[in-house]
Amino acid sequence: MMPSEFLSPGIFQILAALFVPLFYGQWRNIYMAAIPIIEFGWTLGLSPGDHLEVATFEMSLVVLRVDSLSLVFAYIFQLATFLSIIFAWHIRDTVQQVTGLIYSGAAVAAVFAGDLITLFVMWELTALASVFLIWARRDDASFKAGMRYLVIQVGSGVLLLAGMIIHFKATGSLAFDFLGMGMLGTNLILLAFGVKCAFPLLHNWLQDSYGHATVTGTVFLSAFTTKLAVYALARGFPGTDMLIWIGAAMALFPIFYAIIENDLRRVLAYILNAQQGFMVCGVGIGTEMALNGAAAHAFVCILYMALLFMAMGAVLFRTDAINGSELGGLYKSMPWSMAFCIIGAASVSAFPLTSGFVSKSMIITAAASEGYWVVWAVLLCASAGIFLTSGIKVPFFAFFAKDTGKRVKEAPFNMLLAMAAVSALCLLIGILPEHLYNILPFAVDYVPYTTAHVITQLQLLLFSALAFLVLVVKGIYPHALRSINLDTDWVYRRFIPRIINRAISGISTAYENLATMAGIKAEWLLRTSLHYTGPHSTLARTWEIGSSTLWVMITLAICLLLYYI
């Protein structure tokens, strides 16, 4: 019996993760590394059309639906899991090890999900498992960041659930295929995907959490959540016009922040956000070339962003510093990390012979072929900006710039090994792109290496480098300063709490005032009634018979008068 007849690869990984605590020492690492390898072999054996349904209650859930789109994402997720495990080989933290595996397993299972319920369950599981990678840093700041992350991620799941129920009521279908915008249910689902995909204004969980997670946790985080969202968009909303513009805004908007941000892992998180913009744009354009471009870009983006996060993780691991203002000159003590970081930087910038070159241009060319010249120009701007920040700024501030005199040991061997492997993949895909093109959802009719493309791309990048040089020499380039920059998280970390605090203090002051006023009134009432009815008051006095009779007569006369009227 084939395993696919009762289990899907991602669910297998989640179950396997639960047995990690049974292993000790190196055996645990070997066991963990074996899981994605077995799974990868299994996934290679799957072919489009493979299917597994599980009957529960009155519904049947499609836990395995294999097609060319789900396969690309499954391959890269498993590869990223394996490489992240190698990078985290030195870790002896059961919590991180188990949750890391559950997290990436849930992402694989979500990619194979054929119905919205399975997708929802895995969607929430990625959120719940991944928050431990932030909390594992075990300090107050990361605990709070983790809570913010969890609220937003689970919120995305709640939106998905609401959208799913409304969609089911409207159409009677729970299949996770093309959904399309326009109805309340599918709009909510799109919003849920948008939160995880880090759409503009919904994006800040990404920078917040990646900057606070552990050294190895950020490498894990960078690979799955956002790319799962890209997959979900490509599955449910290809060709949705609105996504083109959202994607374009997303590609450009984070660059400004990346230029002024001091924490280098947060710089990378902003750049990851910009890369997401390219993919969302590709999904929005929705042609075969654009969708191929989005899938290919997701594939290579996972690799080079992981590589950059690994390099910065190694720096943080060795120096305990990650701010540009505290780093510099590390090429002297961490030359290998520097070399791998530069390969990652070249890939993210899409230099010829690196992986970014063969994927990013597919999306830009797709935008141009469809005549979207504004989008084309914005994506070109973003390309230059990405090179300026993650291509130059990150390696420059960490490894070159002003020597801060830090002399540390080179990164541990396992980290270097993981970085070397990812670097090799980045170059391999860049030099032999047909291997990547062969696994894309549609047949590829695109040649990346033409004279014009190579020269124009080199012009764009090297003149950007020249601009950086001029700006640095002239002292215009913003210095790395010990600071933070306000982003949309200000709304929920400052603005809303402040309003709530004000409201609470307003209400409590009003209550106090009311209580004081009521106290005064009550006292007055008591005094007055005491004055008239107390033991020494007028009414309590002993009256003379004559005056009493007079008062009785007056009262009777008034009664008589009233009676006649």
Next chain:
Amino acid sequence: MTGDGKRYWLDDQANIKKVIWMLCVICGLLFLADFVYHKHSHFEAENFIGFYAIFGFSVCCLLVLAAKLMRKFLMREEDYYDAE
């Protein structure tokens, strides 16, 4: 953790100058390369000689200047969120 006293190639100002000059020369050559091949352009602007070079250079300058301007409004102390 402090300097090991060893001198590296990039510690020498003259070598940094060499790197800068090399970049300038490569940029110059790339600009000139535009005269010798045919572009398969989608838009008219691309046919302009050195379009990508000028575009890259000016976009980077504008991005940096805009970001610097943003710093005026957005930059806060590191402990901004710890204060309350």
